[in-house]
Amino acid sequence: MTWQQFIFDLFTYGILAYSLLLLTFYISIAVYSIAEIRKHLRINYFTDFRVLAASDQLPGISIVAPAYNEAANIVENVRSMLSIHYNKLELIIINDGSKDDSLQRLIKAYDLYKINIFINEKIPTKKVRGVYKSNNPVFHRLVIVDKENGGKSDALNVGINIARYGYFVCVDVDCVLEQDALLKMIKPFLEETKTRVIASGGVIRIANDCIIENGKLIKINLPKKYLPRIQTIEYIRAFLLGRMAWSRLNGLLLISGAFGAFDKEIVIKCGGYSTDTVGEDMELIVRMRRYMEENKLPYKVNFIPDPLCWTEAPSDYKILGRQRNRWTRGTIETLWAHKKMFFNPRYGLLGMVSYPYWFFFELLAPIIEFAGMAIFIFFTFLGFIHWPTFLALLVCLLLFGFLYSVFAILMEVLTYNQYKGRKDIFKLIGTAFLEPFLFHPFVVWSAIRGNIDYLRKKNTWGEMTRLGLSPNHSQPPVAAIIKPLSGHGWLLQKIIHAVKEAAVYVVILLSSMLLVKIYELIRDVGHFGVPKNFSDVIKFGIINDLSFALNIAIIPVTIFILIFLLNKKIARFFFVTFSLLLIVIHAALAEYFLETLVPLGADLLGYSLADIKQTVGAAGISMTFILSAATMVALIISLFIIIPKKLKFNVRFSVVMISVSVLASIFSIASITNKWKPGQEFSNNISLNKSYYFYNSCFRSLYGRKEKYLFVPATETAFEYVDEAHYPFLHKVDSTDVLSPFFNKKEAKPNIVFIVVEGLGRAFSNKDAYLGSFTPYLDSLSGKSLYWSNFLSSGGRTFAMLPSIFGSLPFSKNGFLELGDQMPKHLSLLNILKENGYSTNFFYGGDAGFDNMDKFLTANGTKIYDEKTFSANYKKMPATSNGFTWGYADAEVLNRLNEATAEMKTPTCNVVMTLSTHNPFLINDQDKYRGFFEQRMKTLNFNEAEKTEHRRYTDQYASILYADEAIRNFMNSYASRDDFNNTIFIVTGDHRMPEIPMSTKIDRYHVPLIIYSPLLKRSESFGALSTHMDITPSLLALLKHQYNYKVPTMATWLGKGLDTARSFRNIHSYPFMQTKSDIEDYVMDEYMLHGDELFKISDNMNLDPVTDDKKKAMLKSAFAGFMQKNSTLAKTTSMFPDSLLIK
């Protein structure tokens, strides 16, 4: 399992497990609450509250109601509370330094006078300015306390200090209590005989749109507005299901601050309400419970489901957001303050269940949900989501949520049934259905804001504007009518603001991309001249860049808008940074193309850091690039600073702009436009958006969906496989020997010399090379050799050379060499020759560790002569400006071969891999070869235009001429050796040099193959198509027939052998791997498949696009067959059974 897989699984399975656990808890809570409510109802049936009301044995209760700026309703609210049925009652209203005229209104309404009172400050509080009582004996229960503002907790603490009785009930002053609320509330305290009830909570119900007269609830109505209505369901769910279940477990952690009864003695012992939190209600309960647990005192926190307290719910998003924000902060503060209890068995159920539940499912739930949403969006853009599963899960979750709400409604109907009308019930059900879309996301968002505010140490309560419940307020003033709209608009306004800014930023991003495109085109044209179909190049280039920018803009835009809601500056900084990074990477990719003429793809991921350093070092980073990049960064930063100040879009345009970006992303417009090409390969590459190509390639390489390859039944051209289930590539060897007819037989085993020339392409080598031949020696050599003019390498880079030529091996995922130490045991020309008594040697001027070549060679028993084995007499190639050199020049490497093998007695197979024709094309005596280049152009009768065009690549051509001469010198030198007449020389290119523009896709693989030997009976030229994969099978067939070598009867060769037909044809079907990440090309018959494009190969190896679905399907099917086998390679340790080994 890869680490990405691990993280992905951790996330996805984690979320799944979390969700399932949460749902299980919900179900348990629902089931558990049924029993508790049923029990409560049954017991309550036997309680005659009239008896209680009349009893003088009831304990006294002090109602403590803090009030802050409640002038509008306070007189009526006090009147409502005074009318409560309870014998021993005092009502303490604490005016917490209100800025309005609350106190004056109370004084007037209740004929109050200031009394002298001694307050025993058992809990420290802010200063009490005065205590008032009424002159009217009717209001003898009323005590009004005027104090300095200190917050709700401080006001409650003052109330507790003043309270006469042993129990107190804290109430929000704007709540409407049922007349028998206190009788019902005190009951749990009186019922318990074994344990002490330290607190009791009651259900809070939503009073919006209910009819309230003189502080009494006259008629219960379902709220008309959506928000209060959904809160009605939420409260039913929370109180009737959640808290009842927790009460049964005696695990309740929260009693609403709006209505709760407390044992005053315990509260005082615990220090009263905490003034350091905005969640004082929860914190007090947790602290009281903690106190009881720590002192090992049996206790209970009770909850009664009767609807006793009615309050006004926020009816606009702004107020609701503040409330939920505060609740979240309160929860965090409380849990943090009592973190000691977390999974602490000392606290029993409290520490082991209640606290962890609150932590995981109350505190973390919104965070996990929000993170899940963000990652879901991210995954969506990356294409990770399996939509059928996602939709099914989504439907299940939504249904569960809906089900839970409907169940709560059912419980309400079966128990207290406050909303009598059937219409109301179905209205509630309809409201519940909309909850996940209209309400829940906002609640989650508010909780997230609460978390952020907590981190920012924001500890304000947030103003809770209320419209009022009394009939006087049934027609709200204009301001109140506007409020919900403005509240609703608060979020909307902020989003609109964010969208408007985002639209401007998107335009800047698009402009920046265009600037880079212009810069890229100028540099391309400056470097390589005007490409073919230039107008199309410009057109498609611009379209591609714009579409890419639009496509990717959704990421910064989404994140920008989200951050913008929290902090504008951070949002802007993010967008600018993201854009800069995007553009700089884009410019670097363009620069890479400029150097290599190939767009950089996921092959980058296939190289080790050392390989990358080596390659980048070889190319060097030009001063032009550094200066250009710096200028560009400065320019783009300026654009981002200046333009937003000058450019302001209207809402409509901004929305359209962002919508276009969203649509572009949804429909992946970049993937569509990047298929539009000017035609010629080089022009195609110039117009290609390099960033899109790179990211797309990397993404497909890293996270591409695992293909399910179709099984392809054997065709007449396929091998006779022997055990495909275990060894998918193992087949009987076709013993056809096509080379023997061309060779004379000698007794002594022949030596074999492979010269693999870096970048040697047919485009500039030998007769009919479309760029003209710059290999005069090889041209002449091929005239004396067996020469394949339409020969193909198997890879677009060097990584594929060794496995293809010497093992006819498949690629695995990133090239056979990339398997490294996990390379399966395999057959190769090298190890078979070794078995037949050969000494096999590899000569390389650089570090053989590059591309894991050394691992492959070592596994094949080949001795490596790389740069480390060269003595001081050998001369390295010139270094680049930053001191980098690949190693020793070709001539030196070939000399090294002569030196190392001249005295060898055993037959040898020597492999030379050259380097001089590699970027940066720096060779010794470079000027001399530049001169040769000029001379060669003259010889080739180039006109001036052709010369000018070719001179753009002078160093490349000069290096080719150098390599050609080095081979000439080597051959001349070798001719003097005794073994010359018994040596077979095989010369080919590892791939076609990409630094000279290519004309077609197949050009990248088009290389010559020359087999020269004094043993040859005759020379011959072949027009049939063969590849590197065919060399080993044919050579082994020759050696077996001519010299009776031990050659396995079964092998894993991909190649069937060289085709010696003189005219162009293709009897093979082979895959090709352009880079370490792409196996996108497949050749079969006279067709080439590249991705989804089908081309016909002409006899001069040109490609013509064709539309032939049947043929395409055939190629795709054959390609899929290969890929299916290829995908198994990484898991195998051996490609053949041990029994096959030559004894």
Add this chain to the structure above:
Amino acid sequence: MQALNLTFLQIDTIVFIRAIYIFLVILSALFGIILGFTIYKRRIEKNKKAWHQSLAGIISQAIVLTEEETINITDEIKKLLKKSIFRRYVIDELIHALKNLSGASTLNLVHLYEILELNIDSFKKLHSKRWHIKAKGIQELGIMNQKKYSREIFRLTNHPNELVRNEAQCSIISLYGFSGLRFLNVAAYPISKLQQIELLNKLKGLKPKNSEGFKKWLQSSNESVVIFSLKLATSVNLHNLYDNVVNCLQSNCLEIKLNALEYIKKIPGENSAGIIVSHYFFNNKIFRLAIIDALRDIGSENEISFLLSLLHDEDDEIKAAGAKSLSWLHPLGADFLQAHSFADQDPWKNIFLEIKNERAA
């Protein structure tokens, strides 16, 4: 690098389809229940309205019935009485009517209850295994004065289920008044404060024949029995328990001591104040405050010196309580406090001002 296998969530679609199907079935069931329940409830309410019409006549007839008259049960009622739901309704209506009536009318309603053989229904409930039905049966038999079932009911006064136990205790008292309190002799479970209120309410207006039972209960090992007995003794003014109650001041249970103090406050003896003061230093703050408060009612000038010492107690609450009682016992009243040298200092200043205020009111 290997491609990520992102297919983990590609659970067989059929699993989800089944899950969705199950959700939909449950959802439909919930809808059905909600709809069915609302329809059922409406129908029951409608039926009850109709039954009320029919039953109201019979109940009215029964209330004013003389010994010579008999209750005329209509055929419609007879037919309806075959339905258990109607029989339950009739019982509830009779109980409701009975609670609002007194005198001979109640006997007529009991008679009607017996004529309709509803006592059999209640007795059946008494034997139900479901505690709330059992409790309902007990309640009905108790309210309907069905003494013939008292043995069964008495046995339930010690039932493990609290509600059954409570209803049985209430019913026994309903049937036998103070004599019914014999269950206190054997009460194994604590009697909750709520139940004590219920029992006290049932015994309101009744007088015990003697106080022998009380003496025994005040020594009960069940603390709630002692507390209840103290409350009851206080409420019915049982004078001859004074010594037994004073002994209760030595209990370890605060609740017992507080209730004993209440009794002493209400029915003081010769040296009650001295006795309670003697307990002052051996008790906690709550009891101390209760003693200081009680002195206001039963104290004399003898306790002034004790109360004066409290003005210098460390605890401000004790200071305040002491000062309050002092203001009641001292011949100079609240003015005495003002004469003190520290009267202008905190916290005495505020304490004294508050007392002055209170006394003035």
